[in-house]
Amino acid sequence: MAVIETRDLRKRYKQVEALRGVTLKVEPGEVFGLLGQNGAGKTTLIKILLGIVKFGEGEATLFHHPAGTADVRNRVGYLPEDHRFPEYHSAYSLLDYYGILYGMSKDDRRKKIPELLDQVGLASRMNDKIRTYSKGMKQRTGIAQAIFHDPELIFLDEPTDGVDPVGRREIREIIEDRRKRGATVFVNSHLLGEIEMMCDRVAIMQKGQLIREGTVQELTAQRGVYVIGILERDRFPEFELRQEGFNLREIGDRWEITLTDGQSITPVLELLRAQNLNVVHMIEKKQTLEDIFVSMVEAAEPGVDARRKRRAVERDEYERGRDRRDRR
């Protein structure tokens, strides 16, 4: 039973078509990541699901209730992007205030608030005014606010925005902890590495549409690209392999083989073996989420990919140099 479900969701703000038919499902206990460039429509989607913004056409439900109905509000936590809490509050008094709204008893609040603020790394500053907090501390306050009432579903819009690397790791741990307690988490981000580390499933949004969706593993496996290196004194059977129809590319002292449909790497290895060549390196290449993301937006923004490829070549060259140094 899906926690979030949308069908062909559309939203238009006057000139801008922010969502152009979004269909997605998020299952209980998942950490779901929505990736997309600035302006892709990520925040709009969250706001629609929470009932903050009205949508045009389509369907949207949370826990099988139409998005925006009051009955599910207590079951949901939300960290808005660019949130601004009243600065006269301290983290403690802010949570205390929310606790009262959620109907928590005084004893409950007294016990829970310091625990939670400790978990987000704010214990030592919890009685200082929010106006004296750094950006990352404000963000941690926001996260504490989003998870305070133990919601079953948590929306985090750019949770690590402005947070230092240690803090980012702490936030990932908090998300993991919530997942362990059974919560479902929906994260918006353009930080690909982050999403790769914390999400079970990812969707990529571009210009209001989901253009890819899957597990991180599914998206990053690049089936059929192998890199093979043989001893320097050996001759790589380039000609023979090309004759067999293999697609080869020489990268320094290594060879990259891209299989086409129906091809297998086995005949390549058999040929190398038959010629008594010594394979010193053999990997199936993986793509990072960033590779995938950039190649998807390339269509919309020519030039991005060319720059990336230049960097990839530089990186390959650097790594080969390092390999050689290691071998010495």
Ligand SMILES: Nc1ncnc2c1ncn2[C@@H]1O[C@H](COP(=O)(O)OP(=O)(O)OP(=O)(O)O)[C@@H](O)[C@H]1O
């Ligand atoms: N209140 C609004 N009025 C008019 N246009 C809006 C409004 N809110 C968002 N938009 C437009 O809708 C599109 C999607 O915006 P949205 O904030 O959902 O993007 P996003 O993916 O969250 O981007 P970011 O990564 O920058 O946060 C953008 O073109 C934006 O300008």
Ligand SMILES: [Mg+2]
């Ligand atoms: Mg946004």
